[in-house]
Amino acid sequence: MKKIPRKIFLPEEQIPSQWYNLRADMKNKPAPMLNPATLKPVEIGDITPVFCEELAKQELDGETRLFDVPGEIMDMYGIYRPSPLIRAYNLEKRLGTPAKIYFKYEGNNTSGSHKLNSAVAQAYYAKKQGLSGLTTETGAGQWGTALSEACAYFGLELDVYMVKVSYEQKPYRKAVMRTFGANVIASPSDTTQIGRKILAGDPDDRGSLGCAISEAVERAVTSPGGSRRYVLGSVLNQVLLHQSIVGLETEAAFKIIGEYPDIIVGCAGGGSNLGGLIAPFMRDKLNGKASPRVIAVEPASCPSLTRGKYAYDFCDTGKITPLSKMYTLGCEFKPSANHAGGLRYHGMAPILSQLYADGYMEAVAYEQTSVFEAAVTFAECETILPAPESAHAVRGAVDEALKCRESGEEKTILFGLTGTGYFDMTAYSSYLDGDMTDRVPSDEDLEKGFEKLPAV
């Protein structure tokens, strides 16, 4: 028997040239976004002041199954794609598991993560619409870095509102974005009304993703002559659409080697990676053609799926966005200060929320020390240093592989290794020094967040 290669790179001409829209195959579509003033579903005119027109169309289109990827986007995808599907032979050996572990590795580009897949698309549509620039927020910095690259490539200006705690902890992240020409602003800032209001309430506020989103949106909608739009790197339907390229490539690579995953594991913050990775496999599951288990792994300190409410909520802290129906911890939720592992968003992508509510997905939450333990084991075996976000998926996959060791089952496990941890060495040091602690929100704290959910 021919040995299966360790890495499967699709031939360049097989990089998928269409994105797949998972909503088209969902019987229960994700609930529509609502206008918070009228509580009626948003129409395209409501959101085009915020989003580019093509992206607004993609956001609201639950029917079109496939979207052509424009040639200019394919050109930039061609710079860093295809990403490899890798068999983790060494990890399997270390764990002594009969399971076959594969990971789709999205870290081989300077942005260091899968985020570039949607950044390229969003920057392209902005350029095509004749805009001068974009605004966005970033937490750990992966999305901001990716968008900076994409904007440099297409010649767009970019303001990045970076959560202040990250801005201060990660000067190198900031420097990378600056290298690609972005203007990086610590959030909350005095450049927006919302930022000034938050700072007036607490001058030492360290920021949150929700707050940074509010500022970036305000900056876009108040841009002179409407010359800018806002873009977001996760949660949105359009982002999951663009990220479907990850899953489609994985599906194609599995076809080459005659495999199909029994279990798919992905980290889940806003859902961009998980939604993209699972897209074609979930299509098969929805259509009754296959039945892979799909496991979302989230941090115990930000447990939107495992402990959140499925309800309408704002996408931002400043409550200026439309309402989305999603698993949420409340839009004012902030993970505890000791949380180092990313995935800090208060809600989960509406598409994934609906699938979870309908029983198509499982979810599990891990504390961060156990996540970093898995990350170090993985690095030792496979020589790749995972981003803390990605390490959640490593933890989940390792645990499933260990279950296979107990049961003797030769399952095929796929997980998404979304990115690298080069900019997260403070967290790794803290883990190695034994200084890392775990802390999960109390039921009481969560209840307080739920009480503030909008009455829909």
Place this chain on the structure above:
Amino acid sequence: MKKIPRKIFLPEEQIPSQWYNLRADMKNKPAPMLNPATLKPVEIGDITPVFCEELAKQELDGETRLFDVPGEIMDMYGIYRPSPLIRAYNLEKRLGTPAKIYFKYEGNNTSGSHKLNSAVAQAYYAKKQGLSGLTTETGAGQWGTALSEACAYFGLELDVYMVKVSYEQKPYRKAVMRTFGANVIASPSDTTQIGRKILAGDPDDRGSLGCAISEAVERAVTSPGGSRRYVLGSVLNQVLLHQSIVGLETEAAFKIIGEYPDIIVGCAGGGSNLGGLIAPFMRDKLNGKASPRVIAVEPASCPSLTRGKYAYDFCDTGKITPLSKMYTLGCEFKPSANHAGGLRYHGMAPILSQLYADGYMEAVAYEQTSVFEAAVTFAECETILPAPESAHAVRGAVDEALKCRESGEEKTILFGLTGTGYFDMTAYSSYLDGDMTDRVPSDEDLEKGFEKLPAV
């Protein structure tokens, strides 16, 4: 005509399974290492207390043309190799050049550079010899990171003497090495006689590569029961042998697309990357089968080829190593403190030194602001953030491409993109802020170094 793909990945089964020893085709062999006490060529017994036996054999073997790569090394190469050969279409467009620019990209592994190619080999032979561990030095940290990964993989202990100025400037580099289980020590340190002597002379000494080498060698030769050996990531014949895989893969990829480089550009510190990249092309040149121009690019602040002397010198500051004949600035040379671009070694690999002396290679030196300027342009076009070391090659390739724009020649330019700059953002920030300065050694300073060269 079929469009040439942007990236050429060799099929996994075509990863070269033999290293090529360039010395075998050199009429003028590099001069032998000398025992500094007797000034006679070293014999294998002189160096086996320092190097593993197999590596010592490789070091002294100027005749064997091909060395089989052991299966265990091929297994680890398979984790991150082949590396892609990439056509820099966007850079070509930006420069408006008719030249075709290709780069061999070695940054797609956690160590972030080509250094892993030799680290894997050296760790493997140490393990095979039954040693408990290794010692080494690292400057910018790429070599230390690579060796940490390799030692984690093979289960070896590792002491890394890290040049103190880097140790303090690059805490994240240190953290990566620790993640892979290495013991990282700031050099000069109080763990060796040489370190204590240097610190006694100047308690604030910030270290140098030469000094860190001295400490690592001392640590190895004084290890209990000879349980450890010393390994070095550049300069040595054995390292260039292992790095030949870079050039061999490049040659194979060029064959697939029917190309051959007219100009080959590589950054040159100790010579590991350049020696590996050019190996098969220099073979053709030595054998009269082709005549590519080969250009070594070095920093103007550490100009061993362009301003050094071709003479016997110590490989370390502490003068405990054998003497090597090489272009050298004197073993006590240190680049000025403002130098941020790596490539800080005082000498050049004996193989490359001989080729340069014999007219087979050119050399050029650039000041660092011009190097970082090229790096930022490259990043904007190709989305990869080069290591400062690699950026020297970018600068060299860009300048050759611009000459082609003037002359209208459609030359094929190959350069080595040895690694990524994720851990060098302080330097990038300094460049972006306009704070970066250039400084080259004065003729007087260089003369002082030459006066201290050993009388051979």
